[in-house]
Amino acid sequence: MIRPVLRMGDPRLWRRAREVEHFDTPELDALIADMEDTMRDLAGAGLAAPQIGVDLRVVIFAVEGNPRYPDAEVVPRTVLINPRLSPLSPETEEGWEGCLSVPGLRGWVPRWSRVHYVGRDALGQPIERTVAGFHARVVQHECDHLDGILYPMRIRDFTRFGFVDELFPAGGAGVAE
Numbered sequence: 001m002i003r004p005v006l007r008m009g010d011p012r013l014w015r016r017a018r019e020v021e022h023f024d025t026p027e028l029d030a031l032i033a034d035m036e037d038t039m040r041d042l043a044g045a046g047l048a049a050p051q052i053g054v055d056l057r058v059v060i061f062a063v064e065g066n067p068r069y070p071d072a073e074v075v076p077r078t079v080l081i082n083p084r085l086s087p088l089s090p091e092t093e094e095g096w097e098g099c100l101s102v103p104g105l106r107g108w109v110p111r112w113s114r115v116h117y118v119g120r121d122a123l124g125q126p127i128e129r130t131v132a133g134f135h136a137r138v139v140q141h142e143c144d145h146l147d148g149i150l151y152p153m154r155i156r157d158f159t160r161f162g163f164v165d166e167l168f169p170a171g172g173a174g175v176a177e
């Protein structure tokens with residue numbers, strides 16, 4: 001079921017979400033199905049449970065030939081629960097991001113270049129990955145949602161934060177949202 005996405009300003013987006021304690025349950029499967037329906041409907045690259053008002057540490061993301069991100073590398077379809085993320089070096093890189101909770105806007109956001117993350121899938125099986133590039137950016141953006149952080153809070157140069165059609169009048173902002 002497609003669910004409404006909360007927009008920036010809704011206080012439910014500022015919470016630190018709760019850990020999932022029970023895996024492989026009908027409730028968790030239903031939540032993930034709703035998140036996937038909602039992300040697909042909006043052609044997003046990722047979605048966090050708090051964005052549909054659910055106070056749990058669940059994120060999903062995928063970039064598989066998404067027409068909104070023609071230049072983005074493929075990121076495998078992932079359900080990541082109770083994630084823990086750590087940078088592998090102090091190196092950061094900046095890139096454009098959007099967010100389904102901040103519609104119509106884009107910002108230039110610094111992120112760790114390479115990260116290691118662990119978590120669990122819907123069955124409770126462990127996930128562990130070392131990633132870089134767009135994958136690293138997407139997972140950092142989504143995990144931030146679980147701590148009540150939206151990407152505008154990470155922006156340093158506010159001359160590179162604005163409306164998509166003003167920033168990119170010729171189109172082609174292939175970025176995470």
Ligand code: NI
Binds near residue numbers: 177
């Ligand atoms: Ni977002």
